[in-house]
Amino acid sequence: MTTTMTSPAAGAPTTDVPDAADPSRPRVVLAEPIDEACAAWLAERCDVVRAWEMEGEIETLLREADGLVVRTYTRVDAALLELAPRLRVVGRAGVGVDNIDLDACDARGVRVVNTPDANTSAVVEYVFALILDALRPRVFLAEAPSPEEWKSLRAELIAHRQLCESTLGVLGLGRIGRGVARAARGFGMRVVYHDLLEIPESQREGAEPVSREALLREADILTIHVDGRPENRGLIDAGALGLLKDNVVLINTSRGFVIDSGALASFLDERPEAMALLDVHDPEPFDENSPLLDLENAHLAPHLGAATELAHRNMSWVVRDVWEALRKEQRMEE
Numbered sequence: 001m002t003t004t005m006t007s008p009a010a011g012a013p014t015t016d017v018p019d020a021a022d023p024s025r026p027r028v029v030l031a032e033p034i035d036e037a038c039a040a041w042l043a044e045r046c047d048v049v050r051a052w053e054m055e056g057e058i059e060t061l062l063r064e065a066d067g068l069v070v071r072t073y074t075r076v077d078a079a080l081l082e083l084a085p086r087l088r089v090v091g092r093a094g095v096g097v098d099n100i101d102l103d104a105c106d107a108r109g110v111r112v113v114n115t116p117d118a119n120t121s122a123v124v125e126y127v128f129a130l131i132l133d134a135l136r137p138r139v140f141l142a143e144a145p146s147p148e149e150w151k152s153l154r155a156e157l158i159a160h161r162q163l164c165e166s167t168l169g170v171l172g173l174g175r176i177g178r179g180v181a182r183a184a185r186g187f188g189m190r191v192v193y194h195d196l197l198e199i200p201e202s203q204r205e206g207a208e209p210v211s212r213e214a215l216l217r218e219a220d221i222l223t224i225h226v227d228g229r230p231e232n233r234g235l236i237d238a239g240a241l242g243l244l245k246d247n248v249v250l251i252n253t254s255r256g257f258v259i260d261s262g263a264l265a266s267f268l269d270e271r272p273e274a275m276a277l278l279d280v281h282d283p284e285p286f287d288e289n290s291p292l293l294d295l296e297n298a299h300l301a302p303h304l305g306a307a308t309e310l311a312h313r314n315m316s317w318v319v320r321d322v323w324e325a326l327r328k329e330q331r332m333e334e
Contacts, residue, residue, distance in 0.1 A: 026088075026326045028067035028319075031058070031074040034093050035316035042319040046326065059083050067322045069093060070100070071315075072303075073284075078104040089325040091318040094306070095119060095175075098228030098255065113321035117175055118314035119306035123253055124179035126305045127223055130277045133299075134221075134249045135159055135166070161220070164188035169219025170207060172254065173199050177225040181205040192218055216243035223251040224258055238263040247273040253305040256282035265291035268298055279305050 027047040030039060042048055046067065051058050062084040069091040070076060076090050081104055092100060092114040105112050137157045145153065168184045170177045170193040181191045182205040191207040194215040210218065222244065226232050236259040244250070252259055268274055279301045292298040306315070
């Protein structure tokens with residue numbers, strides 16, 4: 001099994017494009033929508049089937065699939081692979097492969113490819129949009145205010161702290177964590193981080209390594225950027241929350257299951273000056289039973305971290321690696 005990186009800036013191959021009428025063209029099932037330009041590029045080389053437009057027929061489609069492209073909400077496990085005897089490659093149009101059982105794919109000789117750096121800039125931008133939303137209150141005027149209203153608004157919307165006097169805690173200094181640390185340095189913030197791995201000083205972007213406990217205690221703003229390994233489920237539990245400052249700003253754009261929602265709800269209820277800005281949830285979408293609903297200091301977004309046209313296009317170019325894997329298999333069979 002191999003995971004590879006698709007380079008969004010790389011030029012697309014233009015050779016070895018099968019004739020559209022060639023019955024030997026591989027078939028690729030797109031389980032979820034991807035960028036149209038990327039889907040069209042793949043359609044020049046393969047028979048592309050858009051499964052989301054054919055509700056209820058995914059099992060039939062998988063029987064003849066040589067390739068499969070998924071995004072976030074399709075689980076590729078042993079049960080799905082049983083339905084796809086011809087499958088040779090799975091492409092994840094995204095960074096992590098949490099929704100793909102790598103061992104099951106490996107056992108069947110199914111290659112897995114993804115786009116590890118496709119949305120880094122988009123998520124870093126989004127994290128700072130959330131931070132500024134939390135720290136810099138603002139209003140836009142639709143009509144001319146009276147002098148009294150003008151004066152009142154200016155007094156009411158004074159920010160209590162600036163970024164340059166805040167400590168940013170980064171839990172997980174991977175690609176996105178490093179990008180956040182780099183941006184924070186530009187704002188003059190002190191940045192501390194904790195990671196399971198030893199990060200060379202040259203790759204820390206000025207961030208200071210600390211213990212997990214010190215990170216939680218010292219952060220004015222805590223942003224989470226850990227991966228989807230099972231050990232990270234409930235990583236931020238009642239014990240971890242109890243170490244945070246009473247007025248902490250907690251941001252999660254990684255995985256919803258990293259935070260114990262019930263414990264967080266209790267924490268926020270007891271500490272009205274604290275704030276949680278959550279872009280990811282467990283499950284997604286969350287339902288009316290979420291303990292975080294109706295809490296004024298809990299702000300729940302519908303998984304928007306990578307929601308830019310460029311990031312979606314970059315992730316969708318996983319089709320290049322899907323095609324290369326299929327073409328390589330085809331050459332070996334010849």
